[in-house]
Amino acid sequence: MAPSHFDPHPPSQDSGGAPILEVCRTLAARGHVIEFATLEGRADLVAAYPFASTAHLVSRAVTPSEDRQLYGKFSRWDSKTQRGRNETIECKKFYDDQTYLAGVHSMPSLKPKQDSLVLVNSFWGLEPAKDVPPLLQPVGPLLSDGYTPLNDTTHNFLNTKTSVVYVAFGTHVILTPEKVDRLMRGLCCALEQANQHPSWLILQYAPQRAVLDHPSTTLFVTHAGPSSANEALFHGVPMVSMPFHGGQIQHNLRPVAAGVAKGVDKAIFTPAQLASTISAMMVDSDGEMHIIFSSERSASLV
Incomplete structure (x- = not known):
């Protein structure tokens, strides 16, 4: 039976972004300016990080219905079947068709080879070999010193x-x-x-x-x-x-x-x-x- 409530992005959690924001906390303490880019409705992800000077909204929010459909397709991801290949293409097309909000023209992170420092929450040996930008620095695994205890x-x-x-x-x-x-x-x-x-x-x-x-x-x-x-x-x-x-x-x-x-x-x-x-x-x-x-x-x- 499918769950009655589905929230693939709980508002108080962002397992991918949180470690990088902890790095940003250190960079901000050293005088760097930290700006955050996200989708509509997700700016509150940086509420716990007051050092972020600006939250840029670059595109519309994905609706709950779209989220559910996309993650259903993601979970069936399969290159061995025609349905799996079709749904993979459908997911990619959905994201490729998204447009920037008015006044937003590009994102530096979308450059094929960034000319700025790129910090990645990973380490050499965990990732398969791949082409990377020249200034990429793996800094992972980034794990908090504290975490939610057992109830x-x-x-x-x-x-x-x-x-x-x-x-x-x-x-x-x-x-x-x-x-x-x-x-x-x-x-x-x-x-x-x-x-x-x-x-x-x-x-x-x-x-x-x-x-x-x-x-x-x-x-x-x-x-x-x-x-x-x-x-x-x-x-x-x-x-x-x-x-x-x-x-x-x-x-x-x-x-x-x-x-x-x-x-x-x-x-x-x-x-x-x-x-x-x-x-x-x-x-x-x-x-x-x-x-x-x-x-x-x-x-x-x-």
Whole structure:
């Protein structure tokens, strides 16, 4: 069943922009002028950053109906089928057809090769090889020193478990009921294979950093978004990655190659395959669930 309320851009959250704004806080303290460009209706994203002198509105807001349709198509992103290819083109065409507001003529960030300093919340080794501007500087992973703590329910749940699989697909991924069914059956199967009684805690919002930092969290089933990958690596939690669209597909390549993640194809995975992928990372010869490679290996990458 589809959710009754859908907000792919919660007004108080911007997982992609927040780390860069923290860099801007430091630049502003050194005397640099910070200006922020966004869409109509999203200027409040910089309300917590008073050092931003101006918020430029460059284009109209995407309506809730358009958001829902676009992220539904993004989540079905598939280069192997004609429908997937068509919807990819439709999404690109939607953004290409957007026009600037009156008085806005161009954005420097849209230049093919920027001639200004470009700060990227990533690090060498996480990204696949690509052509970049000459003044690009990776400064990631940018993670706050503090984060939302666990509430009592989540804290008590984690404290009573020895091995927890944390499942989250970010803000933008929309799972079809059929994929949810396969995912849940795969997780149940993995627990049964490890002789563990299934125990679930389903949250509308999870304080991800706090969950990943808890010693009971031993595996992260993720969409491999850049923020989630950075956080998992920082906290030393291996991943089963199921990328859905866009940069997630590229971000999935390097953690898998480094041995800190195992990939699962969102389009064709079966419950049995998901269970065996989890078990391959977490089950020893005695059937006890645990991590087979050290958290230090993950953390050393960052």
